[in-house]
Amino acid sequence: MSVKALLTASVIALSSAMPTLADQTNDTLVAAFNKEVQTLDGLYSTSRENLILSYLTSDQLVEIDLETGEYVGALAESYTWVDDRTIDFTLREGLQFHDGSPVTVEDIVYSFDWIADESSKTRRGAFIRGWFEGAVAVDDRTVRVTAQNPYPLMLRDIAVFVLTRKAGSYVDGNPDALTQAFNGTGPYRITSFDMGAGVTLEKFDGYYEGGPKAEGAIETIQLRPIPDWGTVTAELLSGGVNWSFNVPDDTAQDLGALPMVDHTTGVSTRVSFLVLDVAGVTDPEGPLTNKLVRQALNHAVNREEIVEFLVGGSGRPIHKTCNLDMFGCDVDVTEYEYNPERARELLAEAGYPDGFEFEMTTYRERPIMEAVAADLAEIGVTANINHVKLSALSKARAEGQLEAFQNAWGFYATPDLGAISNYYVAGSNRNLHHDADVEGWFKAALETVDQDERAALYAQALTRVADEAYLLPLFQYSQNYVHSVDTTFEAPADGLPRLNEISWQ
Amino acid sequence: MLKFILKRLALGLAVAFTVSLATFLLLNLAADPAAMVAGEDATQDAIEQIRVQFGFDRPLYVRFFEWLGNLMTGDFGDSYYWKQPVFDLLIDRAPVTLTLAAGALTVTVVVGLTLGVLAALKPNGWLDRFALSFGTAAQAIPNFWLGLILIILLGVMFPILPVSGDTSWKHFVLPCLVLGTSSVPQVLRLTRTGMIEVLGSDYIRTARAKGFRPRQILFRHALRNALLPVVSVITIQIGYKLGGSVITETVFALNGLGRLAYESILGADVPTVQMLVFFFALIFIVLSILGDILNAWLDPRMRVE
Numbered sequence: 132m133s134v135k136a137l138l139t140a141s142v143i144a145l146s147s148a149m150p151t152l153a154d155q156t157n158d159t160l161v162a163a164f165n166k167e168v169q170t171l172d173g174l175y176s177t178s179r180e181n182l183i184l185s186y187l188t189s190d191q192l193v194e195i196d197l198e199t200g201e202y203v204g205a206l207a208e209s210y211t212w213v214d215d216r217t218i219d220f221t222l223r224e225g226l227q228f229h230d231g232s233p234v235t236v237e238d239i240v241y242s243f244d245w246i247a248d249e250s251s252k253t254r255r256g257a258f259i260r261g262w263f264e265g266a267v268a269v270d271d272r273t274v275r276v277t278a279q280n281p282y283p284l285m286l287r288d289i290a291v292f293v294l295t296r297k298a299g300s301y302v303d304g305n306p307d308a309l310t311q312a313f314n315g316t317g318p319y320r321i322t323s324f325d326m327g328a329g330v331t332l333e334k335f336d337g338y339y340e341g342g343p344k345a346e347g348a349i350e351t352i353q354l355r356p357i358p359d360w361g362t363v364t365a366e367l368l369s370g371g372v373n374w375s376f377n378v379p380d381d382t383a384q385d386l387g388a389l390p391m392v393d394h395t396t397g398v399s400t401r402v403s404f405l406v407l408d409v410a411g412v413t414d415p416e417g418p419l420t421n422k423l424v425r426q427a428l429n430h431a432v433n434r435e436e437i438v439e440f441l442v443g444g445s446g447r448p449i450h451k452t453c454n455l456d457m458f459g460c461d462v463d464v465t466e467y468e469y470n471p472e473r474a475r476e477l478l479a480e481a482g483y484p485d486g487f488e489f490e491m492t493t494y495r496e497r498p499i500m501e502a503v504a505a506d507l508a509e510i511g512v513t514a515n516i517n518h519v520k521l522s523a524l525s526k527a528r529a530e531g532q533l534e535a536f537q538n539a540w541g542f543y544a545t546p547d548l549g550a551i552s553n554y555y556v557a558g559s560n561r562n563l564h565h566d567a568d569v570e571g572w573f574k575a576a577l578e579t580v581d582q583d584e585r586a587a588l589y590a591q592a593l594t595r596v597a598d599e600a601y602l603l604p605l606f607q608y609s610q611n612y613v614h615s616v617d618t619t620f621e622a623p624a625d626g627l628p629r630l631n632e633i634s635w636q
Numbered sequence: 637m638l639k640f641i642l643k644r645l646a647l648g649l650a651v652a653f654t655v656s657l658a659t660f661l662l663l664n665l666a667a668d669p670a671a672m673v674a675g676e677d678a679t680q681d682a683i684e685q686i687r688v689q690f691g692f693d694r695p696l697y698v699r700f701f702e703w704l705g706n707l708m709t710g711d712f713g714d715s716y717y718w719k720q721p722v723f724d725l726l727i728d729r730a731p732v733t734l735t736l737a738a739g740a741l742t743v744t745v746v747v748g749l750t751l752g753v754l755a756a757l758k759p760n761g762w763l764d765r766f767a768l769s770f771g772t773a774a775q776a777i778p779n780f781w782l783g784l785i786l787i788i789l790l791g792v793m794f795p796i797l798p799v800s801g802d803t804s805w806k807h808f809v810l811p812c813l814v815l816g817t818s819s820v821p822q823v824l825r826l827t828r829t830g831m832i833e834v835l836g837s838d839y840i841r842t843a844r845a846k847g848f849r850p851r852q853i854l855f856r857h858a859l860r861n862a863l864l865p866v867v868s869v870i871t872i873q874i875g876y877k878l879g880g881s882v883i884t885e886t887v888f889a890l891n892g893l894g895r896l897a898y899e900s901i902l903g904a905d906v907p908t909v910q911m912l913v914f915f916f917a918l919i920f921i922v923l924s925i926l927g928d929i930l931n932a933w934l935d936p937r938m939r940v941e
Contacts, residue, residue: 167899307720359887529671
């Protein structure tokens with residue numbers, strides 16, 4: 132009997148003897164993270180754990196409305212486009228930092244300047260330096276932000292990357308000033324942080340009303356790092372943990388079958404696909420430079436079965452390298468249905484009736500990539516899997532050594548195709564098609580704020596990419612959450628769980 | 637003797653240097669540390685910025701000797717991942733690992749010695765067979781599996797002990813049992829073998845003939861002699877307990893050096909991983925040198941070798 136089966140059987144048998152989940156009585160939600168939070172400052176980490184924490188503790192000028200896809204005021208009561216590259220933000224009144232001090236326009240300007248300053252070494256700076264020209268205080272409540280050129284993702288970047296910091300927070304320019312003690316503006320304030328033991332947060336009484344974020348229904352939230360899923364499972368069953376995310380599909384399903392745990396699944400913005408050496412960087416005469424070969428590979432992979440049996444949850448097959456709900460992705464493109472016969476015909480037509488061999492470098496979900504290789508083997512193509520660490524893949528990619536590589540792109544939870552541009556624009560080592568038209572369309576779409584024009588450009592680009600089978604799109608990821616039955620939780624549309632929206636049943 | 641000690645120290649230093657160099661090369665050559673630090677969705681610009689920011693663009697030998705030079709002056713460097721001096725990280729996490737190691741060693745010694753002695757009293761008796769079966773099982777069961785089973789039994793089905801964490805002594809009971817059990821077989825078998833040999837020796841027979849009480853014979857005469865090889869094994873086990881706690885700390889979410897190593901490896905935190913490997917290697921080197929010196933002190937022939 133497996134450990135999991137033993138666990139399930141024993142717990143179901145003894146569930147009536149289990150103690151009542153205790154956390155509701157002291158109004159404390161315990162969330163288990165698979166990885167540790169290594170800094171409280173979200174400007175210096177892009178881990179999913181830090182994004183969840185930052186959502187609770189930091190606010191930006193604007194937030195995305197997940198239902199409409201529009202950007203709505205957060206710290207800013209409203210915003211106005213002055214021209215194609217300038218936005219005025221008007222701050223709400225009565226905003227406070229967690230230490231009780233008011234949020235001022237100087238703080239907003241400081242935040243922009245700090246993040247954009249290369250010497251501040253934030254993990255967010257690289258995203259805004261490309262367009263940011265400056266931020267100035269217009270009056271007591273208005274901040275003007277200007278881009279160097281028209282840039283359509285300006286609001287996105289401000290909503291995702293420009294977290295508000297109190298002016299002078301980084302004393303003497305020290306980037307680590309907020310690593311251990313943090314002063315933010317979010318609906319929860321940090322009361323303790325012990326690296327390894329986790330973070331404790333309490334509802335912030337001074338949080339502004341009427342904003343897009345929920346104020347929080349639970350008084351205290353504890354974020355506990357528990358690296359082993361078996362231990363998380365045991366804690367959920369014994370009442371030591373109320374919520375966890377990123378749970379492996381089989382574990383989540385087993386847990387969801389238990390009376391004291393709910394399993395919720397939602398989509399992730401992350402998509403998985405193979406990048407093929409279309410341009411012949413590794414071999415100018417290589418088989419992947421042949422369009423018919425690439426189309427054959429696309430026909431050979433059974434995406435539906437991979438999603439059904441290996442991805443699970445809310446995962447779905449894709450035929451474009453984008454999240455189906457995002458701006459720019461709503462285009463009808465050539466879809467290569469699973470058809471091994473057609474794939475063999477295409478291979479023969481391309482001059483490879485007996486197939487060929489190539490190296491497929493991967494770094495995630497080995498079982499899934501084995502399934503892809505098995506599908507390709509069915510049509511006579513041998514994909515030798517070279518499963519490595521991401522850093523090794525990045526190094527080989529930068530050196531132009533990869534015939535085909537796996538990628539899983541998360542779009543920074545941004546509902547806009549522009550967030551994946553580096554697979555399509557010129558000069559990026561992730562772009563292995565080198566199609567000047569596609570490169571030009573993506574570049575142009577990043578230089579105009581006219582959404583209709585952008586949509587048209589993306590449609591042209593995605594159509595060409597699919598027709599030429601430059602890539603081998605696979606699936607959109609699923610995100611599994613488990614939580615105790617005494618809590619309510621809804622899977623977010625963008626894959627970023629908001630713990631302040633959890634409440635007791 | 638002094639010459640012998642100096643030779644062993646020099647050898648230890650050479651081993652420490654080699655371990656450091658090998659670790660450094662493996663960490664830096666196998667992958668792009670800048671890409672690892674930048675994360676999965678990082679742009680090429682972000683990766684390049686990190687490469688310059690953390691000095692990954694400089695030649696390997698420059699970075700290695702800089703690290704070595706800093707180490708000599710007590711500067712362990714700063715962690716990329718944890719945003720703290722590595723020294724502070726080690727100091728913060730060491731108490732948990734030391735507590736775990738001490739508890740596990742206690743389990744190993746108490747259970748191993750007790751079962752070993754009991755088994756030797758009547759070889760091939762039911763107690764002996766039980767002890768040997770227990771030893772075989774303890775050796776065969778992986779730590780993570782035993783950990784999960786104990787969690788299910790004592791944390792979930794009969795919730796008398798906490799499942800994970802390290803905020804009270806209760807949190808250490810299960811991990812100490814798991815980590816300690818894995819070393820019981822070595823101590824048990826050595827004790828059993830030593831005791832059987834000693835109990836069958838002439839001087840024990842003489843002691844019995846002189847009318848000493850069995851307890852006196854067992855503890856005052858037999859056990860003291862049988863323990864000599866066991867002590868050497870226990871010394872090495874201290875190193876294993878300190879360095880081998882990665883899985884146990886991970887399963888029980890203990891905030892110690894083992895888990896620090898696990899998370900740092902996942903986060904490609906070169907300075908922390910480098911220092912931890914060096915630290916664990918140093919423990920084994922020091923214990924080996926102490927063992928050599930002890931043996932040389934006990935047996936002068938070894939000094940000549």
